[in-house]
Structures are given as C-alpha cells and as structure tokens.
Amino acid sequence: MKDNAHYKIIFTGPVGAGKTTAIAALSDVPPVTTEQKATDETASRKELTTTSLDYGIMRLENGQSVHLYGTPGQERFNFMWEILTEGGIGLVLLLDAARENPEQDMVFFIEAFQELISSTGLAIGLSRVDLVENADALRLRLIEVLKSRQLNPPVFFVDARKKEDIQTLVRAMLYSIDPGITHG
Amino acid sequence: MSQGTFADPVRILLYGFNQRNESMMRQLFRGARWRDCTVVDDASADFAIVDLDGPSPEKIWSAFRKAFPTLFALVVSMQLRHKDNALFLQKPLSMERLRTSVDEIKTYLKQENSQTPTDKVETTDAPALTALDAAHTLATEEDSHLFGDKTEVSFDDKVALGTRMFDPEKYLYGELSKAIEQSRATGKPLEISGSLYGRVLPGAIRILPQENLVEHTLRDIMIRAMSIVRLDSGQLVLQTKEAFAPLQGSVTVNLDAFLWEVAVATSRGRLSKALRMHEPLTLQHWPNMTQYLEVPYSLQISSLLVSSAYTAQELCEQFGIPQRFVFSYLSALNAIGILVSGSSNKTSHTTNDKRPLRRFFNRILERLSLDTAS
Numbered sequence: 039m040k041d042n043a044h045y046k047i048i049f050t051g052p053v054g055a056g057k058t059t060a061i062a063a064l065s066d067v068p069p070v071t072t073e074q075k076a077t078d079e080t081a082s083r084k085e086l087t088t089t090s091l092d093y094g095i096m097r098l099e100n101g102q103s104v105h106l107y108g109t110p111g112q113e114r115f116n117f118m119w120e121i122l123t124e125g126g127i128g129l130v131l132l133l134d135a136a137r138e139n140p141e142q143d144m145v146f147f148i149e150a151f152q153e154l155i156s157s158t159g160l161a162i163g164l165s166r167v168d169l170v171e172n173a174d175a176l177r178l179r180l181i182e183v184l185k186s187r188q189l190n191p192p193v194f195f196v197d198a199r200k201k202e203d204i205q206t207l208v209r210a211m212l213y214s215i216d217p218g219i220t221h222g
Numbered sequence: 223m224s225q226g227t228f229a230d231p232v233r234i235l236l237y238g239f240n241q242r243n244e245s246m247m248r249q250l251f252r253g254a255r256w257r258d259c260t261v262v263d264d265a266s267a268d269f270a271i272v273d274l275d276g277p278s279p280e281k282i283w284s285a286f287r288k289a290f291p292t293l294f295a296l297v298v299s300m301q302l303r304h305k306d307n308a309l310f311l312q313k314p315l316s317m318e319r320l321r322t323s324v325d326e327i328k329t330y331l332k333q334e335n336s337q338t339p340t341d342k343v344e345t346t347d348a349p350a351l352t353a354l355d356a357a358h359t360l361a362t363e364e365d366s367h368l369f370g371d372k373t374e375v376s377f378d379d380k381v382a383l384g385t386r387m388f389d390p391e392k393y394l395y396g397e398l399s400k401a402i403e404q405s406r407a408t409g410k411p412l413e414i415s416g417s418l419y420g421r422v423l424p425g426a427i428r429i430l431p432q433e434n435l436v437e438h439t440l441r442d443i444m445i446r447a448m449s450i451v452r453l454d455s456g457q458l459v460l461q462t463k464e465a466f467a468p469l470q471g472s473v474t475v476n477l478d479a480f481l482w483e484v485a486v487a488t489s490r491g492r493l494s495k496a497l498r499m500h501e502p503l504t505l506q507h508w509p510n511m512t513q514y515l516e517v518p519y520s521l522q523i524s525s526l527l528v529s530s531a532y533t534a535q536e537l538c539e540q541f542g543i544p545q546r547f548v549f550s551y552l553s554a555l556n557a558i559g560i561l562v563s564g565s566s567n568k569t570s571h572t573t574n575d576k577r578p579l580r581r582f583f584n585r586i587l588e589r590l591s592l593d594t595a596s
Contacts (some may be wrong), residue, residue: 098253099255099586100249102582175434181507193507194512195512195513201462206511208586209587212523213521213525214328214525216583219584
C-alpha cells in the first residue's frame with residue numbers, strides 16, 4: 039500500500055453519543071470540529087452540536103497516519119456521509135443508551151453505512167449506560183438485532199471520555215476485520 | 223558482550239532475520255519509543271536479537287555463536303528455543319513484550335558493566351543470568367501471579383497437559399457459578415459467606431439476579447485469595463443462603479464482570495475442566511470487553527472464535543498465542559456462558575495470510591497498544 043494513502047476510521051452515531059469526544063481521545067492534534075449552537079430538536083440534548091464533521095489524526099511510527107472522521111449527528115446532514123466514507127477502513131458506531139430507542143438508532147446507522155460495513159468492519163460502542171436501568175439487557179437486544187442481519191460485531195459499553203474504552207473498541211474493530219493481525 | 227563501556231543508546235545487532243523482517247526491525251528501532259536503542263552491524267553490539275525461524279535454526283544459532291561467542295542474545299521464534307547466554311521471546315512479537323525484554327536486557331547489561339572485575343570473580347559460581355532473572359521476575363511478577371506458569375507444555379503429553387487444567391467445582395468459582403444459577407432461577411438474592419484459613423471472612427458476597435449485580439464487602443486481594451484456595455483443602459469454607467437485607471458498606475459490580483474476574487484468578491493460566499483441549503469452540507458474541515479484566519490476546523481470540531470454531535490447541539499452535547492466555551481467556555468466556563461447541567469449519571485467518579491492510583493494521587494496533595501502556 040502507498041504510504042501517503044488517505045485511510046480513515048469513521049465515527050458515526052446519533053447526536054450526543056460521544057463521537058467528538060471519542061475522536062479527541064485518539065487524535066494527536068486538537069480535533070477540528072465544527073460545532074454550533076443547536077437550534078432544532080438537538081438543543082434538548084446538547085448545547086453545541088457538530089454541523090459538518092469532526093476531524094482528527096492519529097500518527098503512526100513509520101510516518102503514516104490514520105484520519106479520524108466523525109459524521110454530523112443530525113440526519114439532515116446525511117448527504118455528507120457517502121463522501122466521508124470513501125477510504126474508510128472501518129466504522130465505529132456510537133449509540134446513546136439513554137435515547138428513546140437505541141435499537142432503532144442502530145438499525146438506521148447500519149443501514150445508512152451498509153456498504154462500508156460490508157466491505158470493512160464495524161464496532162459498536164454503547165455510551166451513557168449508567169443512565170439506563172438494565173444496560174446488559176439492552177446490549178443483548180442489540181446483539182440479537184445484529185445477528186438477525188448476519189452481523190456479529192463487537193458491542194462494548196464505552197465512556198467516550200475514557201481513552202482506553204475507545205482504544206479497545208478500535209482494536210476490536212481491526213481484529214474483527216482481520217483476526218490474523220498479530221500485535222497487541 | 224561488547225568489550226566497550228555500556229551506555230545509552232544500547233547497540234543492537236540483528237541476526238538471522240530475512241531481509242523483510244530485518245528492514246521492519248530497523249524501522250521499528252528508529253521509532254520514538256526506541257531512542258535508547260540503535261542498530262549496529264558489527265561486534266560493537268551490546269547484544270543481539272536473533273531470529274530462529276529461518277529454514278535451519280540450529281545452523282543460524284551455530285553461526286551466530288561462532289561469530290559472537292560471548293554476545294548476549296534475545297532469541298525470537300515461534301517455537302520454544304532456549305539457548306545459553308540468551309533470553310527467549312516467543313513470537314508473535316508485540317511492541318510491549320519486545321520493549322519489556324529489551325529493558326530487562328539493558329538492566330542486566332548495566333549491572334554486568336557496573337561490576338568490578340573482583341565482583342565478577344566472586345559471582346562466577348552463582349547461576350548465570352541472576353541479575354537478568356531477577357529483573358525478569360520483577361517485570362513479570364504480576365503477569366505470572368494472574369496468568370500462571372509461562373512454560374508451554376506439549377499437547378501430546380497428557381500428564382503435563384493435566385497440570386494445565388483445573389476443576390471449577392473445587393474453588394470459589396464453582397460455588398459462585400452454582401449460586402448465580404440458583405439465584406437467577408428463583409429470582410432471589412443469595413449471599414455467600416464463610417471462612418478462610420479458619421478465620422471468618424471479613425465480608426460477604428451477595429448476588430442480585432434481577433439487577434445482574436453483585437454487592438460485596440471484601441477487598442479485591444481477599445477475593446483473589448479466596449479464588450485460588452481449593453475448597454477440598456478445608457482451608458476455604460463457604461456457605462450460601464438467601465439474603466434479602468443489603469450488605470452494609472458494600473461495593474456493587476456487574477455480576478458477569480465479577481464472575482469473570484474470579485474465573486481468571488482461579489484459572490491462573492489453566493483451562494477449566496468444563497472445557498476440553500481438543501474440542502472446537504465458538505463464541506456466541508463478543509464479550510463486553512471494556513467491562514472485564516483484559517487477558518492478553520483476548521481481542522484476537524474473540525475475533526477468531528466469533529467467525530469460526532477453534533480448539534485451544536489450534537489457537538495456541540496456529541496463532542502462536544501463549545497457552546496460559548488461551549486457557550485463562552477460554553475459562554473466563556466459559557464462566558459467563560457465551561462459549562459453545564462448534565463445528566470445525568474455518569475461515570482462513572493464518573498469520574501468514576497476506577491481506578493488503580494487515581501491516582497497516584498492525585501499525586495502528588501498535589500505536590493503540592503503546593498508548594494503553596503509557
């Protein structure tokens with residue numbers, strides 16, 4: 039592969055699931071983020087929301103880089119998703135366990151990114167699990183829905199503020215694409 | 223060893239590597255984390271890294287010893303190859319393990335160089351590599367404590383293999399599993415209390431099946447101790463009873479995470495007898511890894527078992543994963559009930575597989591693992 043190839047990991051999910059925070063946890067540079075004061079239904083969940091994309095970069099020892107892109111959380115920006123996913127090596131889907139219907143959110147995003155998922159890999163992080171009564175049961179329900187779609191990706195509880203949670207999720211995604219990789 | 227004075231950066235000779243791997247190693251030692259090391263091509267080296275996975279490993283080793291009779295070596299290989307005046311590191315190499323080994327060798331070399339000639343004469347009768355062994359022991363103490371004996375046993379040697387298995391029924395692990403099963407079946411909380419070495423335990427464990435939680439009033443070190451003492455020794459006595467009153471001053475943890483930790487502590491690198499060494503196993507789904515004590519190689523093993531069925535032996539031999547980690551991890555997976563027998567149809571995932579992004583992924587993993595360690 040060419041050293042200057044533009045390879046990306048895409049972070050997606052609904053508003054407030056922690057995409058911006060997750061990218062900040064991995065990026066070597068302060069992430070570029072385009073947040074604005076929310077004016078629509080998003081305003082009830084967070085004051086600022088990402089209106090175009092988040093961008094970060096993770097530098098590797100040989101000079102190569104992995105580009106980290108976060109999609110805007112609001113559905114009205116989904117025209118950008120196809121452009122963003124070009125060169126994607128995998129998708130990290132962050133779901134907010136405290137939203138009304140996380141299963142529905144998950145189905146929406148895996149359908150929207152079906153092409154990327156089928157050609158690369160997927161890992162799902164379930165955030166804000168401390169705010170729901172039985173997060174274990176919710177996780178198992180999500181796994182059942184995924185299995186009914188012939189998918190069996192890693193689904194982990196994450197706190198996007200905890201770097202090690204996001205690292206574990208990304209490592210699992212890489213292994214799920216190629217279990218023969220040998221590091222770590 | 224080099225006759226010069228040992229000082230940073232440590233000079234490393236690469237020996238026995240094929241061109242591609244040597245180039246990768248040189249690239250690695252140029253990285254930010256290896257500024258204390260430099261690769262040299264002559265006898266000025268402080269030590270050598272010798273790859274014994276070439277077509278004639280014994281010839282490579284003989285040639286190396288002929289050229290560098292006293293140079294200390296770090297031998298790397300997929301197979302166990304213990305050599306004189308050398309430390310062995312089993313492949314697949316990870317950045318962390320390589321870093322640990324190089325640090326151990328640096329400690330050893332520094333100690334050797336700081337000794338006066340008189341010291342050296344006085345210590346001739348001492349076992350070779352005492353300082354290195356001590357450094358190694360220190361570096362791996364936690365790892366050995368939790369994951370047991372590092373030596374690998376032959377899968378054909380039934381006696382040796384028997385020493386790498388344990389019966390969960392004889393430990394807290396078995397008692398806890400039964401209590402959880404009973405509690406879930408009845409929907410009623412159960413409490414485990416008892417005594418260790420004749421003294422009443424300074425706390426108890428209460429299972430809350432509805433909430434999928436455990437509350438307990440025991441320190442982690444006590445739970446670890448309870449996990450490794452056999453019930454049939456009479457030194458650990460446990461009682462399980464219904465208990466509706468909450469435990470005062472307790473901590474609450476996820477039930478599966480608690481059982482997982484007890485299973486890993488009990489296993490100490492051994493396989494639960496509830497599983498068989500040669501039985502193909504598969505995972506129903508990934509465990510919730512951010513919530514559990516991580517066993518080395520657990521993500522790789524999970525990714526393999528989610529897509530195909532493998533025996534413990536295949537995981538060790540085909541992927542070079544140390545037995546103790548495979549055994550501990552399979553025991554933990556079995557404890558939380560997501561490991562099932564599977565057919566042996568496999569997707570090809572060998573480490574020799576040439577996938578276009580594999581090297582790139584390795585670099586990302588290396589970077590993420592580095593961050594985790596820092």
